[in-house]
Amino acid sequence: MGYKIVVVGATGNVGHEMLNILAEREFPVDEIAALASRRSQGTEVSFGDRTLKCQDLEQFDFTGWDIALFAIGGEATKTYAPRAAKAGCVVIDNSSLYRYDPDVPLVVPEVNAAAVDGYTKKNIIANPNCSTAQMVVALKPLHDRARIKRVVVSTYQSVSGSGKEAMDELWNQTKGMFVPGQEVAPSVYPKQIAFNVIPHIDVFLDDGSTKEEWKMVAETKKIMDPSIKLTATCVRVPVFVGHSESINIEFEDFLDEDEARDILREAPGILVVDKREAGGYITPVECVGEYATYISRIRQDSTIDNGLNIWCVSDNLRKGAALNAVQIAEVLGQRCLKKG
């Protein structure tokens, strides 16, 4: 006995990956529906070796379906997630709409899987922001060993986080730099992204930080520990897929770099690639299509008493979104929605 699964936003970057990962991990699916906007109705999407025709989200009846994996913007989610939840279908939502709602669990299975049990309040579970997900996978095992006081993180986020249009902009803008007359002006981003970096993701807040940076703070506190102080600088870089993060950690107690490396090597969801030589570290192009959160450049920060620096890379469409959502569905099935 398996589950009746709905993928909402099946034609987007994350929707495609959710279908791929459901198939790759052989999630127990009895029936699956791919939903998209009316204009995408009939579009064919892959589910393993099957092809699904997208159905119109507006017309879809969620009654009798078990789990809906949502990957559509917050505005549309506001309309359709409550409709699905009310019909008895548990929603796992990738948007930021419900992440900060006290009645909605915000879950990264390697960190706080048991939080899934709280889904019953609204029949909704929230997926964290991509830049948060990979970071808390890395921080959790270290926090369990030496309690984290403060984190300073700089992110290097790929354009796939902004969607297909942004990936096209990077591609065309890069080409246009070399082909006279084919220059491409910035449109998705406020400035040129080709051969450039942009220190601005999402909107600016009154304190000068951006909402992307605020998300990392708020979500880390909700998922891990409200006592952790965190400051972030989130930067868009000319990479297609794969977010990278430079993470500086201050602990309550001293944690030796070798012990930290051993802890990370044993931690769930993590692969350590850490040799102090050319190429002895992970880069975004190597994480694409993979499940792991990769950690490199593990080293003491000797400028403070109990400091450590690490480099963290993961596929933002997978662990940062689709994989984490499917893992939540797996945990939900194991803990709460047992079948047969």
Ligand code: 2RA
């Ligand atoms: C980004 N985290 O990278 C945001 C949304 N996916 O653009």
